[in-house]
Amino acid sequence: MAPVAVQTPAEPAPVRGPIDYKEAFITGPKAYNKEYEEKGSAHQAPAKYPNYLPTWDSKTYPPLEPFTHYDHGKDADLSFPHLFADVKPKTLTPKIGSEVHGVQLSKLSDKGKDELARFVAERRVVAFRDQDLADLPIQEALDFGSYFGRHHIHVSSGAPAGYPEIHLVHRSAEDTAARDYYQERTNSVTWHSDVTFEQQPPGTTFLYVLDGPEAGGDTVFASMVEAYNRLSPEFQKRLHGLQALHSGFEQAENSLSRGGVVRRSPVANTHPLVRTHPVTGEKALFVNAQFTRRILGLKKEESDMLLKFLFNHVALGTDFQARVKWEPGTVVVWDNRVSTHSALLDWDDGHRRHLARITPQAERPYETPFEEPKQG
Numbered sequence: 512m513a514p515v516a517v518q519t520p521a522e523p524a525p526v527r528g529p530i531d532y533k534e535a536f537i538t539g540p541k542a543y544n545k546e547y548e549e550k551g552s553a554h555q556a557p558a559k560y561p562n563y564l565p566t567w568d569s570k571t572y573p574p575l576e577p578f579t580h581y582d583h584g585k586d587a588d589l590s591f592p593h594l595f596a597d598v599k600p601k602t603l604t605p606k607i608g609s610e611v612h613g614v615q616l617s618k619l620s621d622k623g624k625d626e627l628a629r630f631v632a633e634r635r636v637v638a639f640r641d642q643d644l645a646d647l648p649i650q651e652a653l654d655f656g657s658y659f660g661r662h663h664i665h666v667s668s669g670a671p672a673g674y675p676e677i678h679l680v681h682r683s684a685e686d687t688a689a690r691d692y693y694q695e696r697t698n699s700v701t702w703h704s705d706v707t708f709e710q711q712p713p714g715t716t717f718l719y720v721l722d723g724p725e726a727g728g729d730t731v732f733a734s735m736v737e738a739y740n741r742l743s744p745e746f747q748k749r750l751h752g753l754q755a756l757h758s759g760f761e762q763a764e765n766s767l768s769r770g771g772v773v774r775r776s777p778v779a780n781t782h783p784l785v786r787t788h789p790v791t792g793e794k795a796l797f798v799n800a801q802f803t804r805r806i807l808g809l810k811k812e813e814s815d816m817l818l819k820f821l822f823n824h825v826a827l828g829t830d831f832q833a834r835v836k837w838e839p840g841t842v843v844v845w846d847n848r849v850s851t852h853s854a855l856l857d858w859d860d861g862h863r864r865h866l867a868r869i870t871p872q873a874e875r876p877y878e879t880p881f882e883e884p885k886q887g
């Protein structure tokens with residue numbers, strides 16, 4: 512019999528408290544110099560993709576409305592004939608990550624996109640090389656992405672003028688944030704899945720590079736399915752039925768503190784600690800150090816202890832992680848429901864790094880009951 516979805520509570524509990532919010536990629540309008548980007552400076556050539564330079568307009572948006580997500584991965588042919596006609600993806604690590612040469616994402620048919628959603632759900636993260644997504648008019652890139660869900664508009668990130676649905680990661684060559692950051696911190700690792708504080712966080716997510724240092728700024732990913740599978744059945748059982756609060760308040764406050772914008776009132780939402788993928792049926796751990804604050808129903812010390820264990824479990828799981836190197840033309844696609852990631856701030860100041868994200872939202876996370884591991 513198919514597992515029955517467990518209902519999640521309708522209202523988030525208003526649990527907040529002092530936390531040590533960590534975000535290494537602190538950029539914003541204060542550090543941004545439009546002229547240096549458009550015309551170049553002593554440290555950098557003009558931006559390769561000026562149409563993607565960030566703006567922070569003062570437009571505000573109402574709260575996000577719930578919507579029904581249909582995951583096209585459900586319609587995929589599991590032999591992937593439309594995605595990989597005569598191409599063989601390279602496996603980066605057994606548990607997570609593939610790399611693909613010879614497929615042009617923007618040219619995929621709808622059947623190819625169905626298979627893409629499914630393949631990415633299975634591999635958690637896939638790096639596609641030599642892509643033309645960044646060269647298309649921005650609206651065409653968005654039209655491509657809209658197949659995978661409703662576009663998310665970020666509360667605080669910079670966006671290309673007129674395209675708030677594009678989330679930009681931008682650091683100028685003049686930016687001293689790395690030097691400043693390491694005055695206070697020993698590392699930049701910030702494991703998270705994107706915007707998990709939303710009621711319907713993203714699913715199939717696209718990040719593409721526009722400009723970057725020759726080496727450095729890799730992104731590391733971890734499989735949250737494997738993170739769940741590595742736990743003992745007894746421990747898994749205990750996690751089932753628990754809900755955690757995910758908060759976007761600190762990220763919004765962080766944006767304001769650096770002169771940035773908050774386009775929509777920040778929110779917090781509760782999600783199950785273990786979620787089920789709607790297409791593969793796999794269970795995945797669903798907590799992250801950046802946004803998960805508290806496990807509901809536990810006392811603070813109990814919640815802190817359990818979350819700390821889970822965060823460390825993921826951070827130490829190099830044997831279920833993959834590190835993706837950015838090359839010109841790379842589009843990295845991940846399934847935000849079954850993976851977690853961290854950018855790495857490891858290159859010296861003096862190089863621009865510029866990426867764009869298309870972030871289709873997916874279903875509200877749900878869990879299905881614990882199942883005993885299959886014998887044999």
Ligand SMILES: [Fe+2]
Binds near residue numbers: 703704852
């Ligand atoms: Fe992210």
